[in-house]
Amino acid sequence: MITIEEAIQLIKENLPEKKxxxxxxxxxxxxxxxEDVYAQYSSPYFDNSAMDGYALSTEDxxxxxxxxxxxxxxxxxxxxxxxxxxxxxxxxxxxxxxTGAKIPENTGAIVPVEDVEFINHxxxxxxxxxxxxxxxxxxxxxxxxxxxxxTKNTKLNPRNIAMLLQAGKFEIFVYKKPKIxxxxxxxxxxxxxxxxxxxxxxxxxxxxTNSYILKTILEEKGYEIKLINHVKDIENETYExxxxxxxxxxxxxxxxxxxxxxxFVKKDVEKAGxxxxxxxxxxKPGKPIYFAKKENKALFALPGNPVSSFINFQHYVLPxxxxxxxxxxxYNTILLKSNSEIFNEQKRDAFLTIRIIDNEYFEIxxxxxxxxxxxxxYSEGYIVLPSSTRISRDQTYTCYLWM
Numbered sequence: 001m002i003t004i005e006e007a008i009q010l011i012k013e014n015l016p017e018k019k020x021x022x023x024x025x026x027x028x029x030x031x032x033x034x035e036d037v038y039a040q041y042s043s044p045y046f047d048n049s050a051m052d053g054y055a056l057s058t059e060d061x062x063x064x065x066x067x068x069x070x071x072x073x074x075x076x077x078x079x080x081x082x083x084x085x086x087x088x089x090x091x092x093x094x095x096x097x098x099t100g101a102k103i104p105e106n107t108g109a110i111v112p113v114e115d116v117e118f119i120n121h122x123x124x125x126x127x128x129x130x131x132x133x134x135x136x137x138x139x140x141x142x143x144x145x146x147x148x149x150x151t152k153n154t155k156l157n158p159r160n161i162a163m164l165l166q167a168g169k170f171e172i173f174v175y176k177k178p179k180i181x182x183x184x185x186x187x188x189x190x191x192x193x194x195x196x197x198x199x200x201x202x203x204x205x206x207x208x209t210n211s212y213i214l215k216t217i218l219e220e221k222g223y224e225i226k227l228i229n230h231v232k233d234i235e236n237e238t239y240e241x242x243x244x245x246x247x248x249x250x251x252x253x254x255x256x257x258x259x260x261x262x263x264f265v266k267k268d269v270e271k272a273g274x275x276x277x278x279x280x281x282x283x284k285p286g287k288p289i290y291f292a293k294k295e296n297k298a299l300f301a302l303p304g305n306p307v308s309s310f311i312n313f314q315h316y317v318l319p320x321x322x323x324x325x326x327x328x329x330x331y332n333t334i335l336l337k338s339n340s341e342i343f344n345e346q347k348r349d350a351f352l353t354i355r356i357i358d359n360e361y362f363e364i365x366x367x368x369x370x371x372x373x374x375x376x377x378y379s380e381g382y383i384v385l386p387s388s389t390r391i392s393r394d395q396t397y398t399c400y401l402w403m
Contacts, residue, residue, distance in 0.1 A: 031174040040168030042140035049097040057089040061108025110135035178249035185256040189230040238268035255304030285370035305370035353379035
């Protein structure tokens with residue numbers, strides 16, 4: 001068996017190569033850039049007014065600065081946002097401007113509405129001293145054309161996408177999100193979207209909760225998912241399911257990966273051409289996790305017990321998929337104090353589900369056990385406690401929150 005750290009390293013080294021696609025920028029929320037992106041346009045696009053008010057010519061501005069005295073101006077036009085005033089401002093004249101409106105190239109200053117006296121509907125008087133180029137937003141003052149905006153491997157979000165759109169980048173190269181195939185195995189499984197009757201329970205049937213929780217979390221994160229639930233514990237069934245859906249990047253299987261007489265997953269996976277990278281990690285629960293690769297594809301086979309499956313998914317599979325897309329292996333961790341002494345006397349590292357108390361302490365959730373789904377339902381995360389390790393009461397410890 002390998003350690004947790006060795007497993008993570010082997011996964012990183014054997015993930016598929018990223019695929020690149022050209023997408024409309026507005027559709028790229030949650031994607032990762034596959035290129036450096038430069039501005040197509042400057043921001044602002046043009047000189048514009050930062051205030052509602054009146055635009056004066058450069059000549060009049062110089063006069064009012066050097067020899068200030070009240071002066072009247074005829075209002076000869078208007079520049080609205082999206083409907084600019086065309087031409088130059090004559091000396092002794094002014095135009096009304098709105099915030100964000102494009103201004104003539106010879107504008108020397110914007111005088112706010114509150115700083116003028118209205119003589120009539122087309123004549124004003126300047127009441128206050130002014131400064132040269134006041135309240136003018138200059139073209140390119142935020143960034144200029146061809147400025148580097150975002151670097152390769154940046155994860156996109158609505159905020160930086162909005163910046164790219166404003167900069168005129170309407171198509172960008174990003175890394176494709178992986179396509180993921182989920183296969184659950186087991187003669188005992190009943191699909192989660194079907195009812196379980198008393199007669200089914202008598203026959204040893206159980207609800208397939210693994211496919212529901214894995215599919216739901218991955219879809220919430222924007223990945224393309226196909227679910228096959230469920231494949232029977234018959235030799236070649238898993239092989240056929242994989243072969244019929246080979247055009248996926250990640251294959252995620254649950255159940256049938258241990259050493260029982262009806263555990264055919266490993267055999268069928270290898271028949272489908274996948275090369276085993278590791279099988280079994282020195283941990284509890286979830287020891288018999290299996291990882292394999294084929295060309296540009298990766299496959300995880302998780303134990304069937306719901307807690308084993310979910311913790312392996314959280315600690316290995318989900319970080320691996322995110323690492324594939326973003327280049328960062330990450331968890332959602334928090335430092336909390338233990339509310340009691342905890343000792344792992346086992347020879348394997350332990351995953352223990354936890355509950356958070358008053359945002360300061362954690363306690364071990366009740367009903368620990370690979371088959372006890374309530375231990376994940378009534379918890380906020382888990383800790384990893386190495387073999388023969390003790391945590392003291394009030395000791396600060398790293399806790400992993402469910403992702």
